Amino acid sequence: MVKQVRAEAAPTEAAGAAIVAQDITRRFGDFTAVEGVNLRVEKGEVFGFLGPNGSGKTTVIKMLTGLLPLSEGKAWVEGLDVRAEAEEVRERIGYMSQKFSLYDDLTVTENLTFYGRIYGLPKDRMERRYKEVVELNGLGPYADRQAGKLSGGWKQRLALGCAMLHEPKILFLDEPTAGIDPVARRQLWDLLFELSGQGITFFVTTHYMDEAERCSHVAYIYNARIIADGTPDALKGLPEVTPTGTRRVEITAPEITRALRLVRAMEGVRSATVFGQAIHALVEEEFDLEELEKRLGQQGIQVSEMRPLAPSLEDVFVELTYRRKAELEATSA
């Protein structure tokens, strides 16, 4: 039995946005997978949705695409109520799931034809879109190859091609680059930006920080709740990330592991981690860097470079996650 839900007009402040979610919650029995999530994604944005595995990313996507009913809250996609106007929503969105979910035994052309028919594209429009999609995704040489025989990157391009064939306004991509090689990854992102330039909104989940840095808007979900939401620059400027009275420095030195132990042992160092050949440390404002250089020198480690550092998105997410964890422990204790 399908529950009849009356379509609710999008609130005025939501009008014009691609996606608006108000306090959406999803429970599976006693378990709350997503709790009170609020989101607003503007048209044409490349929205990066990040979070650890099991934090609720995929559940949010499933709720917004109509795969999962909302336990609580309201959401609009392109101004349409996702519960009451699910059908209309489906016409306007494309979805690419985490797992490759096209038909392995069908060729590239057959998969595209199938999706064209599902959306009921008329013949001439289908022909035009087929040409455009094949060209845009560079699928031409593989048109007659079975999907199962394509490599990872090409599979993703085919999946993207199928998802965008009906000219959706919004594309939901659930970890589109997981498990594909760096070149294919770069190419896929270039393609996303090209499409975004044509006015398509992207809702992308990822684990890669470099991908997140490229997004025009990111949100971070942890333990069913959103703990950061904004442009990458705005998030890096958050006071919680670099609390007053602290600053970030990058220290380049040999014997990085031994150096890290020494840095961590010093007073005034809040946290320190290794990034490639350097240590990123959050230190107190009055912390003496020369003292640090001297201390390392005594241990036979010659510091080659030391410079102030802006926080990376990863720093932002790590810092916010620790804070949230501490809050959760405090409330449960």
Added chain:
Amino acid sequence: MFRGFGAVLYKEVLHIRRDYRTVFFALFIPVLQMIVLGFGIDTNIRQVKTVVFNQDGRQASRELLDRMRNSDTYRIVGYVQSDRELNDAIISARARVGIKIPVDYSDQLLKGGTAQVLVLIDGSDSSVAGQALNVSTAIGFDESLRRVLGSSRGALPVEMRPKLLFNPDSRSPNFFLPGLVAVLLLFFTTFLTALAIVREKEKGTLEQLFVTPVRPLGLLLGKLVPYFGIGLLGLSGLLFFMVTVFRVPIHGNTLLLYALAFPYLFVNLSIGLLISSKANTQPEAMQMSMMVILPTIFFSGYIFPRETMPLPFYLFSFLVPGTYFVNISRGIILRGAGIAHLWMDGAVLLTFGVALLLLAAKRFQKKVIAV
């Protein structure tokens, strides 16, 4: 409501063309059954191996043995000289029946006493034993009557003249092949439909489809129709071989058989959908399909007559949809039955079908779509 039907149909036909193995597998078992049951198995008991211990050995005893031999039920494979040898022959399965004619057989007959003949029957195969038992009793009666009435009357006062209708030679292909039609259709619809949906569940393509405007009914029908088509083709093939190779004529209206196949397929489809709403992997779907197919084989009357089943099994057989279709198929093919004789079976199947489809659609909506 049916949105996406054409697209899914197109895709499903491509799948079948690429992956003919699944279809072959589904065809293989019914075809194998057709060959084995059509050619190999003769359920009529004839020429049962028999050993004889004839202690009497005179004219009268040899006449009795001739009568037994002429019944076509017994084939005398040897003579023995002791009770022990007689027993051994049966235990070692060299013979199914042992006949012992006592030393005073002819004397008793002459005296007007009762001549006793011992007939030992191997009961380990009940149908062979039953036949051997019945025929030996019949020959005994016959022989007694002749002697009691003597030559005073030329003919016996009562003569039973049984006539087997519809299958005068009691050929087993006539019995099995019409029933096989029911099993064949069951394989195609339940098994292949369940497999086709579960495969998409496994691959995650089903979820992908639910983000598109495809409606569940369009999806399900698009998947069903090609297998339904193959099922009807299989039915035609089976009927063709049945008529040409196995010489089982169709006495009734073939079109009626096709028409009544629809409600039956409807039931099986619903069962296939129920399975696919429960099973998450293909092996699971296969196991569950077997749980449906086996009761059909055993309880529908396809192999074992329902009338001789213990009451609980007999009652259970009314719940097996195959029961009704076996009756329809045999009715049309063997007995020349028309719609007037078979409408009840068709109505029951239709009722089953509607009830199960509602149940399946509800479960499908709940379990598969809104995961």
